[in-house]
Amino acid sequence: MYPIPRLPRKCMRTWIERHRNILDFTLSSLVRRKRKNAALVSVYTLIVFLLGSVLFFTYALRQEASFLLKEAPEMIVQKLSAGRHDLIPVSYIERIRAIKGISSIKERLWGYYYDPIVGANYTLMVVEDPEVSPGFIAVGEGVSRTRLASPGDAIEFRTSQGITIELEIKKVLSSASSLVSSDLVLISEDDFRKLFGTAKGFATDLAVKVRNPRELTTIALKVAEILPDTRQILREEILRTYDAIFSWRGGILLATLFGAVLAFIIFAWDKASGLSMEEKREIGILKAIGWETSDIIRMKFWEGIVVSLSSFLMGILLAYIHVFFTSFMLFEPVLKGWATLYPAFKITPFIDGAQVASLFFLTVVPYTVATIIPSWRAAIVDPDSVMR
Amino acid sequence: MRKSSLFFLYITIQTILLGCMFTHASYKQKSDVNRLQENISLVQQLGLTDLCLFTEASYTRHLSLADFHTAFQDSPMALEHFPSGSLVPHPPAAKKMYENMD
Numbered sequence: 006m007y008p009i010p011r012l013p014r015k016c017m018r019t020w021i022e023r024h025r026n027i028l029d030f031t032l033s034s035l036v037r038r039k040r041k042n043a044a045l046v047s048v049y050t051l052i053v054f055l056l057g058s059v060l061f062f063t064y065a066l067r068q069e070a071s072f073l074l075k076e077a078p079e080m081i082v083q084k085l086s087a088g089r090h091d092l093i094p095v096s097y098i099e100r101i102r103a104i105k106g107i108s109s110i111k112e113r114l115w116g117y118y119y120d121p122i123v124g125a126n127y128t129l130m131v132v133e134d135p136e137v138s139p140g141f142i143a144v145g146e147g148v149s150r151t152r153l154a155s156p157g158d159a160i161e162f163r164t165s166q167g168i169t170i171e172l173e174i175k176k177v178l179s180s181a182s183s184l185v186s187s188d189l190v191l192i193s194e195d196d197f198r199k200l201f202g203t204a205k206g207f208a209t210d211l212a213v214k215v216r217n218p219r220e221l222t223t224i225a226l227k228v229a230e231i232l233p234d235t236r237q238i239l240r241e242e243i244l245r246t247y248d249a250i251f252s253w254r255g256g257i258l259l260a261t262l263f264g265a266v267l268a269f270i271i272f273a274w275d276k277a278s279g280l281s282m283e284e285k286r287e288i289g290i291l292k293a294i295g296w297e298t299s300d301i302i303r304m305k306f307w308e309g310i311v312v313s314l315s316s317f318l319m320g321i322l323l324a325y326i327h328v329f330f331t332s333f334m335l336f337e338p339v340l341k342g343w344a345t346l347y348p349a350f351k352i353t354p355f356i357d358g359a360q361v362a363s364l365f366f367l368t369v370v371p372y373t374v375a376t377i378i379p380s381w382r383a384a385i386v387d388p389d390s391v392m393r
Numbered sequence: 394m395r396k397s398s399l400f401f402l403y404i405t406i407q408t409i410l411l412g413c414m415f416t417h418a419s420y421k422q423k424s425d426v427n428r429l430q431e432n433i434s435l436v437q438q439l440g441l442t443d444l445c446l447f448t449e450a451s452y453t454r455h456l457s458l459a460d461f462h463t464a465f466q467d468s469p470m471a472l473e474h475f476p477s478g479s480l481v482p483h484p485p486a487a488k489k490m491y492e493n494m495d
Contacts, residue, residue: 242457
């Protein structure tokens with residue numbers, strides 16, 4: 006075995022010292038043009054902050070959705086009428102139960118109620134809970150916050166007959182569950198039917214469970230055959246819905262990323278397209294006093310690293326604070342839209358290391374390369390002509 | 394102190410903070426297990442199908458259960474009305490039909 010050749014320690018120290026000297030000079034040069042460079046670092050940090058915020062938020066929400074919705078009903082059967090969702094007859098349960106492999110079918114009664122007092126939409130859902138007996142309801146944190154109502158208070162609802170009924174709040178669902186329950190009003194079956202005038206024998210939709218999840222698609226096909234006026238929504242499709250919203254092709258990500266990426270391209274293009282007269286003159290002087298082309302490239306490399314690395318680190322840290330400590334505060338209006346009732350939720354910080362690494366390579370590397378190329382072009386020209 | 398030393402100190406602090414960010418995320422993932430478990434139980438108990446993200450329109454509140462013609466909620470000529478409608482894509486369940494229904 007031959008020993009691996011090593012760089013002599015003295016040589017290594019000289020190499021480090023040489024780079025430190027170049028870095029010292031680069032930093033002094035950057036400080037000389039502090040206004041311009043401060044603006045550059047601020048814009049760069051802002052772009053990384055925007056990209057990082059959106060990536061952190063969408064990834065964390067996608068993870069949370071996949072955790073929560075893996076317990077959603079395996080299959081929902083809806084009745085369609087003239088292309089619209091319609092109430093489903095409870096008699097359909099027996100026809101579906103006849104299919105082999107079905108383990109249970111449950112009718113679900115739920116609907117929307119528009120509260121004109123606060124201008125918010127609630128999701129009313131029937132639940133089998135001893136606490137939610139006729140005359141009583143349980144509400145989500147968002148409903149309680151919007152109506153300024155707490156347990157013991159009553160909320161009035163206007164029935165389909167135009168009669169006002171008052172239902173007393175028995176409990177408020179925990180704020181930790183806001184992401185799934187913020188606008189929920191859990192109600193008894195009697196009150197629900199009274200409120201919406203839903204006839205006995207009809208439900209909103211059916212939740213189906215099967216014995217073997219691998220047979221789900223086959224069973225869905227059989228349901229479609231037996232009941233052609235129905236639509237089957239599988240859990241896998243529910244999960245895919247949320248995956249699609251928060252994937253890079255989803256509207257949220259695309260809308261924000263488009264602007265930020267475009268800004269970054271303009272930014273890097275400006276750098277790559279050429280140097281200012283002042284920078285060219287500086288390179289000419291350095292060449293005239295004996296700097297080599299390689300030293301100038303080293304200097305520009307460090308300049309790129311100083312600007313891009315410090316902006317990247319600052320931007321990514323601010324993005325993390327923005328998403329996980331302030332609950333996406335700056336982008337909240339985008340998500341709220343016209344909704345009066347908006348869930349105030351904190352998401353678990355699921356971070357994808359690969360995403361942070363990609364952001365690093367997509368921002369730091371192109372910028373550094375874009376800084377070096379024009380400097381190399383300026384450095385190989387005769388110093389005399391550059392200075393003129 | 395040399396300017397390069399100051400720069401390296403700044404980068405080191407930022408890198409340590411970046412490390413703290415990953416540590417904090419990992420710690421929160423563990424400490425939030427109970428909250429997630431509670432929410433999973435609620436989803437299971439109530440048979441919930443969607444996240445409560447956009448409450449302004451029925452088809453963005455329950456995205457996975459939206460009608461086939463979600464993009465034209467009220468009539469074939471209806472333009473998108475709610476801001477959240479332009480942020481969310483068409484639900485996959487509404488796009489896909491089973492073979493024998495095509």
